Amino acid sequence: MSDMIQITIDGREIEAQPSQTILEAAQNKGVYIPRLCYMKGLIPHGSCRICTVMVNGRPQSACTTPVAPGQVVENNTDKLMALRKNIIEMLFVEGNHYCMYCEKSGNCELQALAYRFGIAAPKYPYLFPQRDVDASHRDVLIDRNRCILCGRCVRSSRDVDGKHVFEFVGRGPEKRVAINAEAKLSDTNLEVRDAAVEACPVGAILKKRVGYAVPVGQRMYDHEPIGSDVEAGAAK
Amino acid sequence: MVSMKNGLKRIAIEPVTRVEGHGKVTILLDEKNEVQQARLHIVEFRGFERFIQGRPFWEVPVLVQRLCGICPVSHHLAAAKAMDIIVGGENLTPTAEKMRRLMHYGQFFQSHALHFFHLCSPDLLFGFDADVAIRNVIGVAAKFPDLAVQGVMMRKYGQEVILRTAGKKIHGTGAIPGGINKNLSNEERDFLLKDIDQMVKWSRGALKIAKDYTVENLDKVKDFGSFESNHFGFVRSDGAMDLYHGGLRAVTATGETIFDHVDYREYLDYIVEEVKPWSYMKFPFIKSIGPENGWYRVGPLPRVNICDFIDTPEAEEARKEFMAVTDGKPNNITMAYHWTRMIELLHAIEKIKELLHDPDLQGNDLVVTGERRGEAVGLIEAPRGTLFHHYKVDENDQVTMANLIVSTTNNNEPMNRAVSKVARDHLSGVEITEGLLNHVEVAIRAYDPCLSCATHAMGQMPLIIELVDHSGNVINRKAKGCKLPEEQ
Numbered sequence: 001m002s003d004m005i006q007i008t009i010d011g012r013e014i015e016a017q018p019s020q021t022i023l024e025a026a027q028n029k030g031v032y033i034p035r036l037c038y039m040k041g042l043i044p045h046g047s048c049r050i051c052t053v054m055v056n057g058r059p060q061s062a063c064t065t066p067v068a069p070g071q072v073v074e075n076n077t078d079k080l081m082a083l084r085k086n087i088i089e090m091l092f093v094e095g096n097h098y099c100m101y102c103e104k105s106g107n108c109e110l111q112a113l114a115y116r117f118g119i120a121a122p123k124y125p126y127l128f129p130q131r132d133v134d135a136s137h138r139d140v141l142i143d144r145n146r147c148i149l150c151g152r153c154v155r156s157s158r159d160v161d162g163k164h165v166f167e168f169v170g171r172g173p174e175k176r177v178a179i180n181a182e183a184k185l186s187d188t189n190l191e192v193r194d195a196a197v198e199a200c201p202v203g204a205i206l207k208k209r210v211g212y213a214v215p216v217g218q219r220m221y222d223h224e225p226i227g228s229d230v231e232a233g234a235a236k
Numbered sequence: 237m238v239s240m241k242n243g244l245k246r247i248a249i250e251p252v253t254r255v256e257g258h259g260k261v262t263i264l265l266d267e268k269n270e271v272q273q274a275r276l277h278i279v280e281f282r283g284f285e286r287f288i289q290g291r292p293f294w295e296v297p298v299l300v301q302r303l304c305g306i307c308p309v310s311h312h313l314a315a316a317k318a319m320d321i322i323v324g325g326e327n328l329t330p331t332a333e334k335m336r337r338l339m340h341y342g343q344f345f346q347s348h349a350l351h352f353f354h355l356c357s358p359d360l361l362f363g364f365d366a367d368v369a370i371r372n373v374i375g376v377a378a379k380f381p382d383l384a385v386q387g388v389m390m391r392k393y394g395q396e397v398i399l400r401t402a403g404k405k406i407h408g409t410g411a412i413p414g415g416i417n418k419n420l421s422n423e424e425r426d427f428l429l430k431d432i433d434q435m436v437k438w439s440r441g442a443l444k445i446a447k448d449y450t451v452e453n454l455d456k457v458k459d460f461g462s463f464e465s466n467h468f469g470f471v472r473s474d475g476a477m478d479l480y481h482g483g484l485r486a487v488t489a490t491g492e493t494i495f496d497h498v499d500y501r502e503y504l505d506y507i508v509e510e511v512k513p514w515s516y517m518k519f520p521f522i523k524s525i526g527p528e529n530g531w532y533r534v535g536p537l538p539r540v541n542i543c544d545f546i547d548t549p550e551a552e553e554a555r556k557e558f559m560a561v562t563d564g565k566p567n568n569i570t571m572a573y574h575w576t577r578m579i580e581l582l583h584a585i586e587k588i589k590e591l592l593h594d595p596d597l598q599g600n601d602l603v604v605t606g607e608r609r610g611e612a613v614g615l616i617e618a619p620r621g622t623l624f625h626h627y628k629v630d631e632n633d634q635v636t637m638a639n640l641i642v643s644t645t646n647n648n649e650p651m652n653r654a655v656s657k658v659a660r661d662h663l664s665g666v667e668i669t670e671g672l673l674n675h676v677e678v679a680i681r682a683y684d685p686c687l688s689c690a691t692h693a694m695g696q697m698p699l700i701i702e703l704v705d706h707s708g709n710v711i712n713r714k715a716k717g718c719k720l721p722e723e724q
Contacts, residue, residue: 100407101299133290135632141292208633209323211294213603215410215418216403 104203106219318614324606325414331599346394353387365671461679475544534621
């Protein structure tokens with residue numbers, strides 16, 4: 001097709017539609033670009049920087065950068081992989097992530113990325129922040145110890161659910177996901193079937209009383225690393 | 237560490253070796269080297285009861301089992317039994333209860349095998365005061381390679397059972413409030429059946445070693461760290477040994493009933509915990525008798541003592557043989573723990589075999605729930621004895637209170653009695669050697685304590701033993717599993 005755009009990713013010729021981002025174009029051709037804050041169906045956020053690629057020699061977030069004719073994209077390089085690994089390690093120490101008993105273990109994108117990047121233990125000192133748990137809602141809880149500020153809940157609630165239940169407040173180390181209510185999650189119009197509840201990549205927003213219903217061995221990332229579905233060409 | 241206190245010489249065995257967790261023993265000697273006092277101190281603190289407050293209740297069975305790496309299944313199941321009550325699902329489906337039981341027997345099998353072959357066998361095979369260089373698991377492997385392999389393979393088998401019921405060999409997620417998250421597939425069943433007969437055979441062999449040792453050395457062991465005590469545990473409604481569920485039974489040293497078939501949810505009416513300033517481990521006692529005489533023993537010895545029968549044939553035969561030694565009365569010999577532990581090992585593998593042939597394990601009805609409740613107690617007979625978990629959960633599903641009385645805590649006073657008795661019998665007025673100090677540890681090991689669990693703590697197990705004369709001079713100092721301070 002004449003209106004398709006040609007780019008290269010790690011030297012491989014990729015044909016992309018003009019409306020696509022680099023991440024989408026790569027994904028369509030079975031090239032996995034690691035990501036956390038990206039979620040299909042949501043407006044890209046570009047905040048986690050895990051999907052950073054070199055575009056014509058400059059670092060760009062692949063989830064927000066549209067394809068353009070002749071782009072030379074570097075993805076799987078030592079330098080970029082080291083950068084991503086560092087970001088993941090910093091995310092772990094910035095919150096309180098205890099995978100050993102977290103019910104999201106095996107289904108957690110952050111944990112799965114750590115395994116994919118071979119992170120056995122963080123090299124940075126833990127910050128052990130004081131964060132709270134809001135379990136006031138009948139069917140949903142938010143455990144901010146595990147929040148990585150990806151904003152998927154914020155965007156899902158706003159753009160998919162049309163509710164604005166979540167929003168960021170604060171800056172820098174004080175930044176956190178707030179509830180759009182006077183006090184508690186129970187004061188919002190959040191419902192358990194909302195897209196915002198499904199959007200959390202970690203164990204911060206959880207459906208109550210589900211826990212460990214899926215046995216070890218049947219969880220999403222128990223057998224194949226995160227991104228394997230993309231590389232197998234299965235994902236759309 | 238050794239020091240002088242009120243004119244007494246103080247010997248510290250710190251930490252105690254070949255047990256789970258950190259502990260130390262202090263022995264005070266007077267000028268004539270007579271033992272004045274001997275205590276087992278638990279010196280770690282972890283505070284699980286506090287930091288699970290605020291966590292959602294369904295997380296607790298997975299979280300709280302991190303107390304321990306040796307018998308996490310016990311904590312997993314005790315917490316799950318409590319959470320069953322919270323969700324109104326205590327009447328489990330047959331598949332759920334049998335899967336949990338299978339997990340539990342797998343746990344018993346691996347834990348008892350670990351203790352017998354890895355931790356205590358060096359003392360039994362080489363002697364309490366044998367050369368410390370060979371009196372260890374490596375020494376066992378060198379001189380008795382077949383036994384060492386059996387120990388490893390039996391532990392492995394138990395772990396394989398746990399893997400297929402809990403999802404992981406250590407710290408699995410199988411038991412969930414109101415049930416279980418998986419059944420046993422035909423492939424998993426067939427895998428476990430493959431080696432079952434070998435495991436039964438090796439269990440018979442281990443039982444024979446423990447029995448023969450006790451019978452052949454009865455004169456030596458009958459008074460070793462021994463004393464009369466109450467015996468505590470739970471039994472099935474028909475009086476059978478049941479390691480997963482039952483009513484509380486306590487008997488005196490001579491077998492008189494103190495209470496029987498008590499609903500364990502009312503344990504606070506029967507058991508009180510006392511705090512002493514020199515240990516992080518509490519001292520429970522039977523309320524109606526009081527702290528002076530109300531302390532009791534838990535674990536394999538009391539369980540065999542208090543039950544009316546065992547519902548697997550070979551273990552029942554073994555129980556009868558054991559009870560015949562004391563004419564059917566409770567056996568109060570501390571070293572008899574080893575024999576009874578191996579009776580339970582055989583019982584556990586017989587139960588595993590029985591369960592593997594039960595088609596209920598392939599059922600698909602896994603979880604039940606009912607009326608939501610705010611408070612619950614879950615008890616289980618862990619390998620080391622009765623384990624209590626007690627929780628309160630608020631309307632937001634968050635834990636507001638947790639109280640754990642672990643097996644080793646129940647055995648706190650008995651272990652101190654054993655330490656004291658051995659110290660007085662073997663260390664008074666003689667030149668104290670490493671071998672003699674090991675006698676103290678042998679008495680502790682008989683109880684198979686898990687000191688990590690007892691204080692809800694974890695860690696390494698270095699040991700430094702120092703011997704100081706009455707003037708406070710260090711006569712001798714030995715280190716096990718760590719460096720002496722001057723070497724660091």
